[in-house]
Amino acid sequence: MKLYKDHATGLIPPYGGELVDLLAGGDERESIMSRATLLPRLQLTQRNLCDLELLATGAFSPLKKFMGRADYLSVLDSMRLADGTLFPIPITLPVAPNPNISEGAEIALADEHNDLLAIMRVEEIFEWNREEEAKAAYGTTDPRHPLVAEMENWGELCISGEIKVVRLPKYYDFRRFRLTPAEVRARLAELAHEKVVAFQTRNPMHRAHEEMTKRAMQRVNGALLLHPVVGMTKAGDIDHYTRVQSYQALTEKYYDKGATLLALLPLAMRMAGPREAIWHAIIRRNFGANYFIVGRDHASPGVDSNNKPFYGPYDAQRLLTEHATEVGVQPMFFSEMVYLTEEKRYEESSLVAQGNRIASISGTRVREDFLQPGRPLPAWFTRPEVAGILSAAHPPRHRQGFCLWFTGLSGSGKSTTANILTIMLLEHGRQVTVLDGDVIRTHLSKGLGFSKEDRETNIRRIGYVASEVARHGGGVICAAISPYRATRNECRTMVGSDRFCEVFVATPLEVCEDRDPKGMYALAREGQIKGFTGVDDPYEPPYNPEITLDTVNCSAEENAERIISYLLERGFIRPAGTNDGALEADYEEELVI
Numbered sequence: 021m022k023l024y025k026d027h028a029t030g031l032i033p034p035y036g037g038e039l040v041d042l043l044a045g046g047d048e049r050e051s052i053m054s055r056a057t058l059l060p061r062l063q064l065t066q067r068n069l070c071d072l073e074l075l076a077t078g079a080f081s082p083l084k085k086f087m088g089r090a091d092y093l094s095v096l097d098s099m100r101l102a103d104g105t106l107f108p109i110p111i112t113l114p115v116a117p118n119p120n121i122s123e124g125a126e127i128a129l130a131d132e133h134n135d136l137l138a139i140m141r142v143e144e145i146f147e148w149n150r151e152e153e154a155k156a157a158y159g160t161t162d163p164r165h166p167l168v169a170e171m172e173n174w175g176e177l178c179i180s181g182e183i184k185v186v187r188l189p190k191y192y193d194f195r196r197f198r199l200t201p202a203e204v205r206a207r208l209a210e211l212a213h214e215k216v217v218a219f220q221t222r223n224p225m226h227r228a229h230e231e232m233t234k235r236a237m238q239r240v241n242g243a244l245l246l247h248p249v250v251g252m253t254k255a256g257d258i259d260h261y262t263r264v265q266s267y268q269a270l271t272e273k274y275y276d277k278g279a280t281l282l283a284l285l286p287l288a289m290r291m292a293g294p295r296e297a298i299w300h301a302i303i304r305r306n307f308g309a310n311y312f313i314v315g316r317d318h319a320s321p322g323v324d325s326n327n328k329p330f331y332g333p334y335d336a337q338r339l340l341t342e343h344a345t346e347v348g349v350q351p352m353f354f355s356e357m358v359y360l361t362e363e364k365r366y367e368e369s370s371l372v373a374q375g376n377r378i379a380s381i382s383g384t385r386v387r388e389d390f391l392q393p394g395r396p397l398p399a400w401f402t403r404p405e406v407a408g409i410l411s412a413a414h415p416p417r418h419r420q421g422f423c424l425w426f427t428g429l430s431g432s433g434k435s436t437t438a439n440i441l442t443i444m445l446l447e448h449g450r451q452v453t454v455l456d457g458d459v460i461r462t463h464l465s466k467g468l469g470f471s472k473e474d475r476e477t478n479i480r481r482i483g484y485v486a487s488e489v490a491r492h493g494g495g496v497i498c499a500a501i502s503p504y505r506a507t508r509n510e511c512r513t514m515v516g517s518d519r520f521c522e523v524f525v526a527t528p529l530e531v532c533e534d535r536d537p538k539g540m541y542a543l544a545r546e547g548q549i550k551g552f553t554g555v556d557d558p559y560e561p562p563y564n565p566e567i568t569l570d571t572v573n574c575s576a577e578e579n580a581e582r583i584i585s586y587l588l589e590r591g592f593i594r595p596a597g598t599n600d601g602a603l604e605a606d607y608e609e610e611l612v613i
Contacts, residue, residue, distance in 0.1 A: 049186050056136050056186075059128040060120035064113075067170075069131060069189050070251040070288035071111050072138065074303070076185040077200040079285075081306045086113040088180040089146040096156035099295065106346050107302065108295040110157055112148070114174035121145065121179060129183075136186060143181035150174070158292050159331065162324040163509035166254055167290050170513065172506050173480075189286070194250070194264055199283040205308035207281050208243060215242030217352065218309035220249055220285070220300070222257050223383060224266035224410060226402045228357035230274060231366040236313055236352050243279045245309050246271060252288040254321055255487075256516030260284075262413040269405035283307070291321035293331035294339035301340055301349040314340055314351045322517065325563040356380065359400050387518075393417070393591070417591035418450075421490030423515045424583065426499040427508060427562065428525030429554045430540055431532035433571040433579075434499040437525065441497065441580040448584070448593040450495050455482050457500030470551050476507045483511030490515050495592070503553045505560040519592075522565040523583065529554050531572055 064072065074080050082105055087095065090102040092110050099108040121127055123145055129138040154161045154168045163169045191198055199207065208216055217236045221229060225246075237244050246267050250260040264284065271282045287303065290296055296319035301312045318336035323329055340351045355370040358378040372378060381389075381401055390397050394416035397407045414420075424441070426434040435456055445452050457478075461468065464481055468474040479502045489496040502508050512520045532554065533541040544552035551557045567586055569579045587593045 048184070052139055052184055052186050053136065055126070056128040056139055059126050059139065060118075061128045061130050061134065061136075062115065062121070063130050063132065063134060064137070066132075067252060067288040068113060068129075069137075070286050071113075072129065072183070072185070073188050073286055075111070075183070076138075076188060077202070079201050079287075079303050079306050080111060081201075083107060083111060085140075085183050086178070086180050087111050088144045089178075092146075092148070092178065096153060099298070106298070106343060108157075109290055109292060109299045110153060112178045113180065114148070114176075114178050116175040117177060131189060137189065138183050138185040140179070140183050141181045142179050145177055145179050147176060148178050157295060158290065160324065162330075163506045164321075164323070164325045164512070165291065165330060166321050166513040167292070169506060169509045172476075172510060191286075193261065194268075194284060197264070197268075197282055197284045198286070201307045204245070204281065204283050207283075208245065208308045211243045211279055211281065213241075213243035213279060215240040215311060216245055216309040217242055217311040217313060218245040218247050218304035218307070218349075219313045220247050221315070222249065222253050222263070224258060224263055224402075224406055225270050226406065227359075227400065228366060230270060230403075231357050232313065232354050234275075235354070236311065237276075237279060239352070240311055242311070243281065244275070245304070245307065246280065246282045247285050247304065247307065247309075249287045249289060250284045251286040254289070254291055255513045256518040259413070262409060265409045266406045269409065270403060273405065274403065289319060291319055293318065293320050294335040297336035297340045297351075298343055298347065301344075301347045301351070305347060305349045310349055311352050312340075312349050314353060316356075327564065361400075364400070387414075388417075388591070391416075415493065418594045419493060420519065420592065421493045422495050422519045422521065422587070422590075422592045423486045423490050424495075424497045424521050424523055425486075425502070425508065425511065426497065426523045426525055427502045427565075428527060429529060429532045429559055430501055430552075431535045431537055432525040432527035433569075433576055434501075434525050437569065437571075437576045437579050437583075438497045438499040440576050441583055444580055444584050445495065445587075445593065447596050448587075449596075449598075450593050452495035452497050453489050455485060455496060455498045455500070457482075457502075460500065470557075472504070472557075476504060479504070479507045480510060483507075483514045486511065487514040487516075490519050501553050501559070503557065503559045505562065508562070521567060521583075521586065521590075522562050523567045523569060524562045524565040525569045525571060526561070527571045 071086070075083060075085065087110060092112060094100055094102045095107055095110050099106060101107050115121060121142060123142055126139055126141050128136055129140055130136055150171050151161055154171065158165060158167060161168060217240060219233050233244055248263050248267055250264065267282055271280055297314055300319065304312050314337050316333045317331070320329065320331050337351060337353055344350050355368045357366050358369050358372060358380045359366055360372065361377045361379050379400065386397070389395070391410060391414040397410065426438055428434050438454060442452055442454055460482055461478065464485070465478040468478050479500060482498050482500055486496045486498050508522065512522070536542060540549060540552065541555065543549045544555040553559050567583060571579065588595065
């Protein structure tokens with residue numbers, strides 16, 4: 021077991037891992053650039069790009085490359101690299117079989133614009149198993165887990181080998197905060213504090229976060245590294261622009277600049293709960309921190325298909341505590357910060373005497389009671405600068421995007437209900453884009469067949485378009501058979517669970533066949549159509565859809581009304597005739613318990 025000392029007494033080397041330097045320079049860079057023009061080029065995904073950057077800069081130290089087979093299998097089995105070093109998350113480069121990628125050959129690694137980033141000498145090509153990785157590393161095979169759903173798109177092989185990076189990904193936002201581990205360590209050294217507390221949250225920073233981080237600094241008499249993730253988090257999370265703006269506003273006005281450093285982390289999170297907590301601590305060690313604040317439900321993706329949490333609320337804290345000495349980073353825990361209304365200050369809930377009047381707002385209440393209706397957040401809860409940023413970034417729910425994903429057998433009534441619903445939504449002041457499966461195949465997916473692979477490609481295309489419409493504040497109705505459960509969950513992840521509603525049109529097969537408006541079932545039964553869903557190709561019904569429609573005992577109009585009621589309840593639409601300007605002003609309610 022490799023131990024890392026507290027960096028107050030000197031880590032070995034100074035940041036707690038082997039020196040990783042994959043960045044080429046000078047003549048070597050020119051040589052690589054020249055060779056790369058003749059090499060096969062592999063375009064990296066956003067996740068690959070984040071991983072490559074953090075490998076190159078030493079943030080994943082001691083890992084120096086995408087994992088080979090031995091490291092990969094060892095990490096799944098024991099959270100350790102093959103040499104015994106603690107490292108809980110698999111960092112791999114999955115690819116589809118490609119004749120241009122072979123062991124011993126060099127390949128060029130490029131970004132989404134096909135611009136060269138690095139070259140790799142391929143040392144290993146090995147197969148991997150999605151289900152085994154999901155169970156071992158993330159503790160679930162449930163496709164509601166965003167990474168489990170995403171893994172369906174990864175190639176069947178993984179490649180590994182020595183990497184030389186000619187340039188890091190380019191960014192044009194918050195450039196003065198985008199610091200490498202070496203740059204962060206140098207800035208922390210200038211602050212001259214032996215102890216450094218690291219903190220991250222996927223949410224904007226509110227007064228409770230501010231109070232907690234300041235107490236952490238006081239507890240260890242040290243500096244603070246505010247280190248928000250700006251790579252990949254979870255679909256539906258607040259965008260990193262808003263998140264960083266809130267951090268920036270607070271550090272400029274409310275923190276001691278002589279003891280606080282704001283830096284950004286281009287990490288692709290795995291939402292792996294307990295294992296991810298250890299990973300985050302290792303990364304922060306490499307950035308120069310020796311304390312790390314770990315909250316309740318750290319790096320959790322929420323609930324599974326049965327509405328049960330993927331991880332226990334304190335699992336991450338327990339697992340990191342077990343390995344803290346080995347990591348070289350001590351976890352710091354706080355109970356919930358609540359506001360004492362009479363004393364006008366924050367305190368940990370565990371330290372509040374019984375009978376004291378306290379106020380607290382959950383993240384759900386922030387969204388549902390304030391941001392969605394367009395009400396200002398209370399001053400005791402958040403700084404006015406942050407409230408203004410959130411107000412600008414989060415229009416009321418009735419102006420936000422949403423996706424209604426109709427799924428069901430051919431002839432179940434998806435399109436009929438969707439068409440009626442579209443007209444009803446116009447009455448409520450919402451225009452929607454309808455992505456009908458048949459229309460999409462005529463235009464967006466023209467040329468695709470009906471193999472499982474082509475069907476999944478078609479549904480992913482619909483999901484991508486839906487996610488863009490919803491992201492820009494539009495309503496979208498998708499009406500496609502979408503027979504495969506995992507692919508539908510991929511689309512849920514793309515759109516974001518908070519604005520995705522799966523509508524299962526649960527018409528029995530025999531009813532659909534009896535209706536058979538296009539005569540497709542008859543042709544399938546006669547063998548003239550192969551691979552027809554419900555006849556000789558499976559349909560996987562949703563486990564836990566938001567809405568299930570009965571089209572046998574209810575009319576299409578009644579079912580559309582039911583969806584309208586759901587949207588009203590969620591706040592995506594308002595009662596017909598509501599004046600858009602009639603918003604409450606100066607709302608300053610305190611939630612007193």
